[in-house]
């Protein structure tokens with residue numbers, strides 16, 4: 536999310552400006568004991584955007600607050616948060632809200648980047664769809680990334696509290712469009728056959744095994760889901776290879792999964808796809824991770840809290 540990204544690279548001045556922004560919002564909202572998130576959002580939007588960074592920092596600080604507010608709307612899988620969950624009608628105690636906002640700001644300032652230190656590096660945040668373009672040819676010396684895994688996790692739905700907050704404080708995101716643009720989106724749409732035919736033979740073989748599996752919807756929904764994922768992953772890797780300089784190195788972190796009894800070795804798939812684009816495999820290191828995205832909803836999987844085995848796949852562009 537671009538606001539979180541900006542908050543991570545914001546400078547000390549941006550944090551100071553964010554604190555001033557919060558003070559101004561407090562003044563606009565007025566002295567009433569109770570207010571609403573809508574009223575606070577409206578006040579925030581009245582203020583001119585000084586720097587995008589301070590603006591993003593102020594918003595990102597409120598993400599945990601939004602999540603705790605919406606916790607009352609938690610459900611069991613699959614919808615995570617109750618359909619139509621909203622902040623409307625939730626009374627917000629004004630003085631508690633503004634003091635929480637300031638302490639949340641102090642909390643995120645702990646991960647402030649060092650780019651304004653004497654030996655810091657300049658960082659810029661851009662947003663884009665990895666399947667379409669990642670920038671100019673040969674733009675980067677190195678790449679470190681982690682795509683969505685084949686877990687059918689709906690990233691957009693999982694971050695509903697943050698999106699609802701953005702709706703009040705920033706622009707209204709088109710959630711349906713965003714869901715469709717996610718690599719690995721559970722909302723599948725068919726990719727043309729010729730796209731699937733351009734996948735490496737081992738991946739086509741895996742897709743054939745999924746398609747011919749006897750369980751329900753294997754040949755329809757699941758085949759479509761998996762083939763869309765690999766076609767989109769291949770497009771993203773083609774773009775990674777394009778923007779990486781010759782001799783440049785990269786690392787992609789993935790987690791393997793299963794479809795019924797079929798093992799889906801995502802790290803191996805990354806290796807074969809990458810090799811077709813001149814990304815020479817150097818090493819794959821397996822490690823156990825407790826910081827899994829499945830923790831955003833520990834009720835979705837019975838083993839959500841278990842450490843997950845992940846792989847870091849290292850490669851170099853030839």
Ligand SMILES: C[S@@+](CC[C@H](N)C(=O)[O-])C[C@H]1O[C@@H](n2cnc3c(N)ncnc32)[C@H](O)[C@@H]1O
Pocket residue numbers: 536663664665666680681682683684690716717718719828
């Ligand atoms: C496994 S998470 C990686 C999170 C990241 N390592 C981090 O610490 O924030 C996968 C990320 O890929 C992003 N993503 C999904 N589809 C994408 C696309 N088509 N282009 C670019 N990013 C995408 C998702 O928004 C999600 O943040």
